[in-house]
Each structure stands twice: as structure tokens, then as C-alpha cells.
Amino acid sequence: xxxxxxxxxxxxxxxxxxxxxxxxxxxxxxxxxxxxxxxxxxxxxxxxxxxxxxxxxxxxxxxxxxxxxxxxxxxxxxxxxxxxxxxxxxxxxxxxxxxxxxxxxxxxxxxxxxxxxxxxxxxxxxxxxxxxxxxxxxxxxxxxxxxxxxxxxxxxxxxxxxxxxxxxxxxxxxxxxxxxxxxxxxxxxxxxxxxxxxxxxxxxxxxxxxxxxxxxxxxxxxxxxxxxxxxxxxxxxxxxxxxxxxxxxxxxxxxxxxxxxxxxxxxxxxxxxxxxxxxxxx
Amino acid sequence: xxxxxxxxxxxxxxxxxxxxxxxxxxxxxxxxxxxxxxxxxxxxxxxxxxxxxxxxxxxxxxxxxxxxxxxxxxxxxxxxxxxxxxxxxxxxxxxxxxxxxxxxxxxxxxxxxxxxxxxxxxxxxxxxxxxxxxxxxxxxxxxxxxxxxxxxxxxxxxxxxxxxxxxxxxxxxxxxxxxxxxxxxxxxxxxxxxxxxxxxxxxxxxxxxxxxxxxxxxxxxxxxxxxxxxxxxxxxxxxxxxxxxxxxxxxxxxxxxxxxxxxxxxxxxxxxxxxxxxxxxxxxxxxxxxxxxxxxxxxxxxxxxxxxxxxxxxxxxxxxxxxxxxxxxxxxxxxxxxxxxxxxxxxxxxxxxxxxxxxxxxxxxxxxxxxxxxxxxxxxxxxxxxxxxxxxxxxxxxxxxxxxxxxxxxxxxxxxxxxxxxxxxxxxxxxx
Numbered sequence: 001x002x003x004x005x006x007x008x009x010x011x012x013x014x015x016x017x018x019x020x021x022x023x024x025x026x027x028x029x030x031x032x033x034x035x036x037x038x039x040x041x042x043x044x045x046x047x048x049x050x051x052x053x054x055x056x057x058x059x060x061x062x063x064x065x066x067x068x069x070x071x072x073x074x075x076x077x078x079x080x081x082x083x084x085x086x087x088x089x090x091x092x093x094x095x096x097x098x099x100x101x102x103x104x105x106x107x108x109x110x111x112x113x114x115x116x117x118x119x120x121x122x123x124x125x126x127x128x129x130x131x132x133x134x135x136x137x138x139x140x141x142x143x144x145x146x147x148x149x150x151x152x153x154x155x156x157x158x159x160x161x162x163x164x165x166x167x168x169x170x171x172x173x174x175x176x177x178x179x180x181x182x183x184x185x186x187x188x189x190x191x192x193x194x195x196x197x198x199x200x201x202x203x204x205x206x207x208x209x210x211x212x213x214x215x216x217x218x219x220x221x222x223x224x225x226x227x228x229x230x231x232x233x234x235x236x237x238x239x240x241x242x243x244x245x246x247x248x249x250x251x252x253x254x255x256x257x258x259x260x261x262x263x264x265x266x267x268x269x270x271x272x273x274x275x276x277x278x279x280x281x282x
Numbered sequence: 283x284x285x286x287x288x289x290x291x292x293x294x295x296x297x298x299x300x301x302x303x304x305x306x307x308x309x310x311x312x313x314x315x316x317x318x319x320x321x322x323x324x325x326x327x328x329x330x331x332x333x334x335x336x337x338x339x340x341x342x343x344x345x346x347x348x349x350x351x352x353x354x355x356x357x358x359x360x361x362x363x364x365x366x367x368x369x370x371x372x373x374x375x376x377x378x379x380x381x382x383x384x385x386x387x388x389x390x391x392x393x394x395x396x397x398x399x400x401x402x403x404x405x406x407x408x409x410x411x412x413x414x415x416x417x418x419x420x421x422x423x424x425x426x427x428x429x430x431x432x433x434x435x436x437x438x439x440x441x442x443x444x445x446x447x448x449x450x451x452x453x454x455x456x457x458x459x460x461x462x463x464x465x466x467x468x469x470x471x472x473x474x475x476x477x478x479x480x481x482x483x484x485x486x487x488x489x490x491x492x493x494x495x496x497x498x499x500x501x502x503x504x505x506x507x508x509x510x511x512x513x514x515x516x517x518x519x520x521x522x523x524x525x526x527x528x529x530x531x532x533x534x535x536x537x538x539x540x541x542x543x544x545x546x547x548x549x550x551x552x553x554x555x556x557x558x559x560x561x562x563x564x565x566x567x568x569x570x571x572x573x574x575x576x577x578x579x580x581x582x583x584x585x586x587x588x589x590x591x592x593x594x595x596x597x598x599x600x601x602x603x604x605x606x607x608x609x610x611x612x613x614x615x616x617x618x619x620x621x622x623x624x625x626x627x628x629x630x631x632x633x634x635x636x637x638x639x640x641x642x643x644x645x646x647x648x649x650x651x652x653x654x655x656x657x658x659x660x661x662x663x664x665x666x667x668x669x670x671x672x673x674x675x676x677x678x679x680x681x682x683x684x685x686x687x688x689x690x691x692x693x694x695x696x697x698x699x700x701x702x703x704x705x706x707x708x709x710x711x712x713x714x
Contacts, residue, residue, distance in 0.1 A: 001700070001713035001714065002699040002700055002713075003700050003713070004700045004701070004702040004711055004712075004713045005702055006702040006703060006704045006705070006711060008704075008705045008706060011706055013702070013704070013711060015713055017533065017561070018483070018535075018537075019482065019483055019513050019533035019534075019535055019561070020513075020533040020534060020535055020561040020562065020563055021535045021560055021561025021562075022561055022563070028704060028706055028707065029704075029706075029707060033613065041560070041561055041562065041563075042560045042561075043560035045560070047561070048535075048537055048538050048540075049535070049537045049538070049540050051540075052700070067540040067541075068537050068538040068539065068540040069538075070546075082560070097542055097544075098540065098541055098542040116542035117542050118541075118542040118543045119542070119543065119544075119545040122545075124542070152542075154699060154700075155699070155700050155701070170699075172438070174438060175543065176440055176463055176541050176543060177440050177441070177460035177461075177497060178440065178460070178461070178462040178463065179539055179541075179543075179544060180462070180484060180537070180539060181462055181481075181484055181486055181488070181503055181505060182499075183460070183497050183498075183499050184497075184543070187497055188497070189496040189497045189498070190496050190497075191460075191496070191497060193440075193441075193460065195412075195415045195417070195439060195441075220351060221351050222351045222353050223351065223352070224351070224352040225352070226352040226353065226354045227351075227352060227353055227354065227355065228354075228355055228358065233698070233699035233700065234698060234699055234700040234701035234712070235701065236701045236702050236703040236710070237703065238703050238705065240705070243356070245701050245703060245710055246701070247695075247698035247699065247700065247701045247712055248698075249418070249438070249697045249698060249699060251358075251360055252360065252361070252383075252384050252693070252695045252696075252697070252698065253358055253359055253360035253361075253693065253695065253698075254358060254359040254360075254693075254695070254698065254701065254710060254712055255355040255357075255358045256355055256356045256357050256358065256710075257353050257355055257356060258353075258356040259351075259353060
């Protein structure tokens with residue numbers, strides 16, 4: 001599974017299951033082989049390969065990014081069974097292709113999708129829509145281009161209080177040799193595709209403003225040898241304690257960064273270390 | 283519905299870690315990589331103390347500069363040891379090979395290795411490093427005749443890397459074969475000069491020539507609604523009976539092209555909603571096909587239903603001498619043994635399960651009929667367990683191979699691509 005979301009208001013965990021066209025909702029704290037409390041699955045859902053998910057706790061909606069459908073599907077938070085989405089963003093005007101991350105900002109009324117494209121004329125980056133947009137609509141803004149440093153985005157996290165979007169820029173090279181069960185005909189027999197060890201640009205966690213647009217650099221970045229991050233795919237935040245969390249598949253690990261200044265609109269807590277000193281990002 | 287929700291739950295495997303622990307003061311090793319390998323606490327939840335690298339840059343107040351924030355992690359969860367996944371035995375050559383998903387390697391041990399020690403068992407060889415093309419590895423297979431090792435990458439890398447039998451260290455594969463995304467299991471048939479792989483997200487088997495390489499296409503595929511394949515994993519070619527045995531988890535769907543390289547947009551909109559078949563959770567199964575099966579072929583036998591106790595069946599092996607098949611039953615921390623010709627909703631003839639067994643999230647199983655042993659590759663513990671071949675119930679293993687000191691916890695991560703923060707419990711949720 002390449003997505004997960006926690007709904008703090010209702011204490012629920014939401015996960016997409018790409019291999020069974022489903023979105024599962026578990027109670028918070030679920031453990032072991034515990035059954036989900038709700039399952040969204042079936043032909044009416046219009047899901048084909050649900051890849052990523054987020055929850056709009058304020059507006060009671062579950063938002064799904066579908067990589068096969070090239071679509072963003074919005075369900076009622078309490079949806080259960082074979083039910084249609086409330087809204088769909090889908091079509092050539094959207095610019096969406098390989099959708100791998102979604103985030104919502106109910107305060108600024110925006111919906112953000114991370115989408116990758118390796119075909120001519122298409123963009124890789126962050127596609128920002130109105131929260132209630134639907135149909136074949138153009139994004140209100142697109143954060144993409146060389147200055148962004150985003151080669152390949154992945155999971156997103158939103159901090160609506162600050163109007164900030166946290167982006168896991170995984171940035172690894174991944175050229176699938178097959179289109180489903182068929183070898184790609186445009187690749188020569190002796191092609192040398194990138195290996196996991198020859199992995200392209202260094203990944204990072206970047207922060208953008210919800211109102212950013214175009215080829216703009218991140219307003220903050222966690223990147224480099226000292227971070228240990230190589231290709232971070234997952235990102236989550238704890239604004240209260242000023243922490244940023246990241247997963248990295250190359251490290252096969254989970255990292256926590258104390259960066260209270262990234263949440264500057266809030267109080268800046270400092271962590272107290274065992275030796276009595278305090279530490280905060282500077 | 284009960285089955286649906288049960289297997290829905292089984293399909294979810296996320297790990298929660300407490301977000302707060304007392305900090306531990308560590309000494310920094312010279313390089314970041316070395317730091318990752320060294321964990322003086324012996325604990326995977328490692329905390330950084332003060333005295334290390336400083337934060338080099340502030341978050342930028344405006345978007346005009348692209349500065350790097352070399353922020354060291356406050357803490358991390360990394361397992362510095364291998365985790366066993368696939369397993370294959372060469373009884374004549376007296377060796378056993380296991381794939382390691384965590385460190386991205388293939389380890390070779392002597393067949394008689396292991397014991398009752400709590401110390402790490404030294405491998406004979408380990409294929410590991412940037413040259414190897416081994417990444418998120420799953421299945422592993424050997425060709426004793428040609429003295430070759432086959433390693434299947436499951437995610438990201440989309441290739442099988444082939445090495446010489448005695449390969450060791452950081453070396454290039456002698457050849458590689460690109461395969462569909464999420465390939466998992468592999469089995470060779472030397473007499474036919476072919477190999478079969480399972481492909482998770484396509485619910486498919488693909489058969490290639492044994493010496494295929496590069497972009498060679500499969501000779502034939504088995505795929506379609508009649509096959510009963512649903513998220514297949516372990517596969518074993520029964521050359522003696524001209525059959526292919528495959529274990530399926532039960533996740534079923536028909537996906538459309540989805541990658542950044544596929545130009546199509548919105549298939550449902552362009553082609554109509556009939557293209558959306560809808561996914562489903564079906565009971566896990568073991569299906570047996572004729573070895574020449576092709577296309578949307580029906581299995582010749584199917585083991586499926588609640589009596590089977592199948593729950594996330596992973597690796598599978600055949601005991602031709604005793605006419606049995608064994609499967610690593612990951613979701614139930616058990617190993618199930620069926621008669622080779624079993625079919626329907628039938629109970630296993632034996633089950634190894636219980637606290638004494640040490641079986642924890644098993645990924646692979648291998649039967650050594652020559653030495654009357656059954657091997658289990660654990661993912662949830664840093665061990666491979668060797669049982670008597672006919673062990674049953676809550677039996678203790680005869681000996682244990684350890685890839686970490688006894689008691690070392692495993693992170694359980696498998697290519698983690700997402701994370702969520704549970705603010706109510708102060709926990710982090712990581713799906714695999």
C-alpha cells in the first residue's frame with residue numbers, strides 16, 4: 001500500500017488497497033487481523049487503482065487519488081460499500097497522470113494532487129484545484145519545473161493553519177519496462193534501466209505555500225547527507241510538537257525531524273534532551 | 283461479507299511506533315551510512331542526542347532561495363540486519379539461499395548451518411551492493427545444473443538478476459531480465475528450459491525461457507477471470523507431474539495502465555464505465571495449472587475455503603517424495619501442509635503453529651526430503667527455522683539460523699512509501 005491517512009476528529013485510519021480497488025476505514029488503534037469498520041469497493045466507486053488517500057475532517061470527505069483512473073475521487077466520509085463518489089476531478093484539462101499523493105486544505109479551500117508524467121507535454125508536480133472542483137477542470141495552479149527540485153513527487157501532507165503543503169519528493173528514477181503484461185516496445189532489448197542503486201536525484205521533504213504557483217523553489221527543505229534521506233516517499237507532520245516524519249524505501253526506515261520553525265504560525269516548542277539541554281531547528 | 287472484511291483486514295499490514303521515548307546520547311560515526319549501520323543501543327528505535335551535525339539552514343522565509351536544510355533526524359527506525367524472505371534449498375550442493383528484503387541482498391548458508399546459539403549465524407556468501415541490481419527482493423531460485431542464482435525484485439526495480447552460484451559481495455549480475463511490476467515468486471523447470479514467475483498486481487503467471495534476458499517477452503502468460511489467480515505470490519513448478527502450483531492472497535482487480543510513461547488519461551471517461559470491473563476480496567487459494575497452460579486457463583485443482591486455514595499464503599514448496607505441498611501461511615504465523623492432489627475446501631494434513639515453533643510472519647518454506655527437514659524463512663523475526671519434515675502442532679525447531687542476535691526486534695518495513703501521524707495516540711502508522 002502506498003497511502004494512509006489518520007482522521008483525528010473521528011479517530012479513524014484510512015488506507016487504499018490498490019490491488020483490490022478498495023478503501024478501508026479502520027478504527028483508530030486497530031490491531032492485528034481486525035476488520036475495517038467500513039469498506040468502499042465496487043463498480044460504482046469508479047476506483048481502478050486507488051493509490052493514495054487523505055481525509056477532509058472539516059467537510060467529512062475522503063479524497064482518493066487513483067493512478068489508473070487518472071482521477072481524484074471524493075467520497076462522503078461515511079461512505080460504505082459499492083457507492084459512487086460525490087465528485088470526480090478527471091480529464092485532459094486536469095493535467096493529471098500518475099497521481100501518487102493528495103492533500104486537502106479546507107481553510108484555503110484547496111485540493112492538491114501530486115502527479116508524475118514522463119510523456120511529452122505533460123507536467124510533473126503539484127496540481128492545485130479548488131476544493132469543490134469537479135469534472136474536467138484545469139488546476140488553479142501548478143507547482144512544477146526545475147526550480148522546484150521535484151523530479152518525482154510522492155505523498156503529501158497539509159498544514160491548513162499555515163497554508164503549507166509538505167511534499168515527499170522521492171525523486172528516484174523508475175522506468176517500468178512493461179505496460180501491464182506487455183514489454184514496452186519503445187525500449188531496446190539491451191536497455192539499461194535505472195537500478196535502485198543508481199537512483200537519480202536525491203530526494204527531499206519540501207514545503208510550499210498553498211498559494212504558490214509555477215516553477216518556484218520550496219520555502220523550506222530537508223535534504224542532504226545529514227538527513228539520511230535518499231528517496232523519501234512518505235511524509236506526515238505533527239504541528240503541535242513541530243515534527244516532520246518521513247519514510248524512505250532505500251533505507252527501509254522511518255525518520256523524525258524536529259523542525260518547529262516550519263510551523264512558525266504556532267508556538268515553537270523545544271525538545272528537552274536527557275542531558276538537560278534544549279534543541280530546536282535554527 | 284465476513285470474508286470480505288476479514289481479508290480486507292488481512293490486506294492491511296501497518297506498523298505503529300510510539301512517538302516518544304527517552305533520548306539516548308549516541309556517538310556519531312564518521313559517515314551517514316556508517317551511522318545507519320551502527321546502532322550501539324541494539325535497539326531499532328534510535329534517538330539522536332546533541333553534539334552531532336548542526337542544522338545548516340533555516341527554512342526559507344521566502345521562495346527566492348533554494349537552500350538545503352541538512353537537518354539530522356531526531357530519531358529513526360531502521361533495522362540494520364537482514365530479514366529473510368524467499369528461500370531455496372540445494373540438498374545435493376549442501377546449501378540454502380535466502381533473499382533479504384531489508385538490506386537488499388541474497389545470503390547463502392551451509393545446509394547444515396544453525397543451531398541453538400543466540401549468536402548470528404555466519405553466511406557463506408552474501409550478494410549485496412550497488413552493482414548487484416538487487417533491491418526490494420522477493421523470490422529466489424537456483425539452477426544447480428548451470429550453477430546459477432535467480433533473484434526476483436518485487437517493487438521498483440522490475441527485473442530478475444542472475445548470478446553465478448558462488449557469487450559474493452558487490453558484483454554485477456551475469457544477466458538480467460526485465461519483468462512486470464510486482465513480480466514475486468519464481469520457479470525453474472530445467473527439463474523444459476523454462477521458468478515461471480508470479481505477478482501480484484496483474485494476478486498473472488508469466489513463463490519465460492530459462493536463459494531469457496533484457497527485454498525478452500514471456501513465452502506465455504496465464505491471466506484472466508477463469509484462472510482464480512488473485513494477488514499470487516509463491517509458485518512452484520512440479521516438473522514430475524507437469525504442473526505449476528501457485529498461492530494467492532485473494533486481492534482481485536483488473537487495473538488499467540497507470541504509470542507516468544503511459545500517455546492515456548481517464549480510461550473510464552474515454553472508454554466507458556464498463557472498463558471498471560471493480561475489485562473484490564476473495565478467499566486465499568492454492569491453484570494448480572497444467573504446465574503448458576496459457577491465457578485465461580482454468581486451474582486443474584484449487585484448494586480454497588475456510589477449512590484450508592489459508593491466510594496470506596506466501597512461499598510454497600513441493601515434496602515430491604512424500605507427495606505433499608507446504609505453504610508459508612504468513613497471516614496466521616503457521617506452515618500448512620496439504621496432500622499434493624488435495625482440492626476444494628479441505629483441511630491441511632498438518633499444521634505447524636504455536637508459541638514453541640517461533641514462526642513469525644513466515645515468507646518462505648522449503649522441504650528437504652533427503653534430510654527429512656522443513657525450512658521456514660521468518661520475516662517477523664530474524665530467523666530461519668529448521669523443523670523435522672513431519673513436524674506438527676506447536677513443535678520446536680531442530681535448529682535456528684539467525685541473521686541478528688537472538689531477541690533483536692524487526693522493523694517489519696517492506697518498501698515503506700507512506701506514513702500517517704496518529705495524534706491521539708502519539709503514534710506513527712506506516713503501511714507496507
